Amino acid sequence: MNNEPNVCIVGSINMDLTVKTDKMPMQGETVLGDTFFTNPGGKGANQAVAAARMGANVNFIGAVGEDAFGKTLLQNLTNEGVRKTGIETIPDVSTGTATIILSDNDNRIIVAPGANNHVTPELVEKYRDLIKSSDIVLMQLEVPMETIEFTTELAETNGVPIIMNPAPFQQLPEKVLKNISYMTPNEIELAAMKEDPLFDFIQEKLVVTRGDKGVSFVENGTEQDTDGYHVHVTDTTGAGDTFNGTLAGELARGAELAEAVNVANAAAALSVSKIGAQGGMPTKQDVQRFLQKGNITE
Secondary structure, eight states, rough: OSSSSSEEEEEEOOOEEEEOOOOOOOOOOOOOOOOEEEEEEEEEHHHHHHHHHOEEEEEEEEEEESSSEEEEHHHHHHHHTOOEEEEETTOOOOEEEEEEEEEETTTEEEOGGOOOOOOOOHHHHHHHHHHHHHHHEOOSSSSSSHHHHHHHHHHHHTHHHHEEOOOOOOOOOOHHHHHOEOOOOBBHHHHTTTTTTTHHHHHBEEEEOGGGEEEEETTTTTEEEEOOOOOOOOOOTHHHHHHHHHHHHHHHTTTTHHHHHHHHHHHHHHHTSSSSSTEEEEEEHHHHHHHTTTTTOO
């Protein structure tokens, strides 16, 4: 089994702007908030941090703006041990942001892509060697679709497995669905995917996250379910990203799918007990202790 798994992530880098409130505002309504804070985010960056904390070597292909947010986010990735060779700074463009409203242990999110729209096929082509040398590639849908298409074809041509996290949800072209190895929707995304005429084709690639109800997946042609872990929920932001980053790291390490899903499920459970997408992400040691204790949080 590979002791140093190599994961390449092509995706988004955002600054999360979060406000907590006791009441989620209705349309046209103004409410008073409680606290405001900023945290590094973006599905791509979140998943990169999750994989790195689980011990994977992580290369990232993406972009930030030439602004204060961009500098802060690049430094954060350095601090987390994520390799930035494939990240470019785009002049005269803002870094991506996500505005998050937290209320009653749930969230609503609005993303402004900014520099993430400049993660083009041409940018990926410049760093194709990072993909070719990887054990697995992990992608989301916060970069342009033509980049998704190009990257999945490049990875598949070079025999590198691909995890596609279909969030925020949009329909994917047939060639993308054929090239990917795993698709990781949540229940809302799964419901939307069932409208796709190609749904039957991808069912055996699905790893469906169901929150505290666990995870459903297919391995060796057999449908399987992994139960969820019951933990104290503080903030669900980033739980799916924790799952995906951990899953990528474990599969890159050589774990069987069922084993990788179990570890990723535990990591996601731990993540919701703390505030912030990246702030709540556990280390490999955290997850090992959690599993050894019988899944009990302190």
